[in-house]
Amino acid sequence: MSDSHSTQSFETVAIHAGNTADPLTGAVVPPIYQVSTYKQDGVGGLRGGYEYSRSANPTRTALEENLAALEGGSRGLAFASGLAAEDCLLRTLLSPGDHVVIPNDAYGGTFRLFAKVVSRWGVEWSVADTSDPEAVRAALTDRTKAIWVETPSNPLLGITDIAAVAQIAREAGVRLVVDNTFASPYLQQPLALGADVVVHSMTKYMGGHSDVVGGALVVNDAQLGEELAYHQNAMGAVAGPFDAWLVLRGIKTLAVRMDRHSENAAKVTEMLTRHARVSSVLYPGLPDHPGHEVAAKQMRSFGGMVSFRVAGGEEAAVEVCNRAKLFTLGESLGGVESLIEHPGRMTHASVVGSALEVPGDLVRLSVGIESADDLVADLQQALG
Helix, strand or coil: CCCCCCCCCHHHHHHHCCCCCCCCCCCCCCCCCCCCECCCCCCCCCECCECECCCCCHHHHHHHHHHHHHHCCCEEEEECCHHHHHHHHHHHHCCCCCEEEEECCCCHHHHHHHHHHHHHHCCEEEEECCCCHHHHHHHCCCCEEEEEEECCCCCCCCCCCHHHHHHHHHHHCCEEEEECCCCHHHHCCHHHHCCCEEEEECCCCCCCCCCCCCEEEEECCHHHHHHHHHHHHHHCCECCHHHHHHHHHHHCCHHHHHHHHHHHHHHHHHHHHHCCCEEEEECCCCCCCCCHHHHHHHCCCCCCEEEEEECCCHHHHHHHHHHCCCCEECCCCCCCCCEEECHHHCCCHHHCCCCCCCCCCEEEEECCCCCHHHHHHHHHHHHC
16 A cells, blocks of 8 residues: 555545546546557657556556555555456466365356466365464475465355465465455455465455456565566456446445445344344344354455355245345356345356255345335245
8 A cells, every 4th residue: 555545534535545636637546548549659659558458548547556556565455256367376386296275165267267277277276264273284294385264254254364364374384365355355354364365356345346357466575566467467457447447446436335245244144133034134233143252253244145045945035035136146246236046046057066055045145225124025035
């Protein structure tokens, strides 16, 4: 984070970091530089450091500066999708023969990337319950180069003690990667807790309006930042200028949105815990959640993601998803509108038969910022 933002509150940084007024017109919003190439001031004389928009683009630069400031990092990188960011990270950190510890609950696309893509490159992985630091320690080998964590996790809302696992990573000389998508930097800042890399699907809470796909990496290590930037340019899956602009716009309201997401999720959870057709509710804000104390320690609030299991099994869970009206049946999460899905048949179909397989009776909610009373009423009618 630059010195100019180091003493400012999150809400101020979200609005101002990277968002300097346009020097030509005074426009308070960074322009969309929808351009592929730039006139050079003589051979090799780059004006402002720009030559070709795969390498750098002013709109993307503004977003990357904002991302670094929000996560308290020294370098932010914006990608075409969350998986593009993950792919760049893995190919930067790893070589054939290396090993990664991955969580026993994670986004299905992340698991697919490990199980079906990087494994063909000779990278090995093993699964650990990252909510148990000693299980993570036990999973390390002499070839481990990284520990991968999601907290809260997708879709079971597990919580990992970032500081505890960061200590294990430091002792072993490996990198700790934290997917911060569910929390957003407003609720949680993994770098401050000892993580080496923060990953985001900016499609979710960062963009916040279900109108853009993007990914991000944020680091504190300047050398690692340079290596990631080299691979980003060499591989080319960069965020386009309009997508970068949309995420910048979304981030300005991140704090107020996350407050409302969290408030609504708490009210939805209160109803679900009392409903006869719900066998269990998975939400770190609940006092009986196994990760509640850790979440309360490392998060500002508990977020807008809620999962629950339906009495009656898988078909009953699918029926709840189909009966919802205000909750839109759809994949993704983090938008202002509420979404409902069946992970086993939708976002996590790729983990069926693996150690990450999710229960068939599970329903996942992305609780939006509509009226909480309306959301509760819709779930009540969906549950019957």
